[in-house]
Amino acid sequence: MTEEEQTSASAPAASPEGASGQGxxxxxxxxxxxxxxxxxxxxxxAPALASHDGVVFAGIWARRPEAARALAxxxxxxxxxxxxxxxxxxxxCDAVAFAVPPDVQAPLVVRAARAGCHVLLDKPVATGVREARAAADxxxxAGVASVVFCxxxxxxxxxAWTAEQSATGGWFTASARWLGSLYDPASDHRFAASPWRREKGGLWDLGPHVLSVLIPVLGEVTEVTAFRGPEDTVHLALRHASGASSTATLGLSAPPKAAGVHLELLGDQGPATLPRWAGSVSAFHAAVDALVxxxxxxxPDDCDIRFGLRLTEILAEAEERLGKR
Incomplete structure (x- = not known):
């Protein structure tokens, strides 16, 4: 299932009034x-910003004005x-949150930063390293704060689980599997119409989530191997700076009964399995808290735009490996 179905550092400004001094x-x-x-x-x-006590939901802009007006x-x-x-x-605004395709997002982040706005990005930052780096730079x-919502x-x-396993250490290897049925012929999920997901597949849609857990627990990715499975399914094998290795299977085209999320660590303490989670709104609340x-x-937050750039670099390297096979 996709995240929707599951219901380095930049230098942020120190002032809560925003880098633009707007108040x-x-x-x-x-x-x-x-x-x-x-x-x-x-x-x-939108529901997270509207219900968050710590911020003022200041407005909406979209490429489709009628959609912005309806949501507003x-x-x-x-x-x-x-x-x-x-x-x-x-x-x-003092800050801007983004809910647009990654390659639309990146240049808009540049514009927002230059306007003095702190930024709360969706994952991935972009699907090209050059574009992600331009946004991070x-x-x-601009000296604004950034958070990437993984x-x-x-x-x-x-x-909490990721922080606990990172502190525990001693991990030998990890395996992750995130398979959605977005593109199963019987699926009528509204995200199946997303052009960027259709083009880039599970590697770019789901890869940032898996990497956002594996990297803080096992360390920086130092080596990437990738090969294709059925449909858009991709298998990754990663080596980490800690010496541990990990594998990840990612895809959006699995049969419904094969869909699901599983991530397991193996090490000195035995196995540790990622718990289930629910509620993208509560997760986005926490991302807003991190930006504030x-x-x-x-x-800088640990999951800032520089981390988002690194995720893009890893996924682009995997994509390059796939192109050579």
Whole structure:
């Protein structure tokens, strides 16, 4: 199942008033705008921002103005229209959350950073290393805070588990399997219409989530091997800086009865299995908390845009390996 079905550091600004000096909203809360009004924004970002006590949901801009207006009406915020409207949204906000395809996201992040807005990105940052690096460099140059929303890094159950296993150490190997049935002929899931998922497959949609757990527990990826399975399924074999190895099977085209998520570590303490999680909204709440904390303290989050860039580099290397086979 996909994350939707499961219901290095940049230098952030130390001031909670935002790098642009615009000030903050009611009671000193960060004013956060949303770029994007598709299914993921409807299900996750918009309801999370509207229900978060620590921020002000300042408005929505989308490439489809009618979608932005409908979502803004649902959550009692302001819709901004057209190219001029995007600039108005950035001027009205201290931070911007993104719910758009990765290769649309990257240049918009550059624009937001240059406008002095902190950024809360969706994964992956981009599907090209050059574009991801340009976004990361713009964030660093602007001195704004950044967080990349990888669900497993912020869902309470999996976040706590990852921190615990990282502190435990002594891991010998790990195996991960994340298979969705998005493209099964019988599927009518609304995310099946996503062009970027259709083009890039499970490697880019699900790979960031798996890597966002494996890397903090096992260490930096130092070697990547990849080969193809059925349909869009990809098998990865990774070596980590700790000396441990891991494997990952990723795909969106599995039969429904084969779909599911499993991640297991093996080491000195025996096996440890990733717990189930529920609720993308609660996970996004935690990502907003992380951004607010980074803005407040000036300390980069562990899952910031530089980490997001590294995920893009690893996935691009895997894709290159696939092209050579």
């Amino acid at each position: 903050t909203g009611a009671q000193g809360r960060l004013r956060v705008g949303l770029v994007g009004a598709g299914p993921w924004a409807e299900e996750t970002q 009406d649902t959550w009692d915020t302001t819709a901004y229209d057209g190219e001029e409207g995007l600039g108005e949204l950035l001027a009205a 713009a964030v660093a140059a 669900t497993l890094r912020f869902a309470p159950a999996t976040r 904390e980074s803005v407040r303290t000036g300390r």
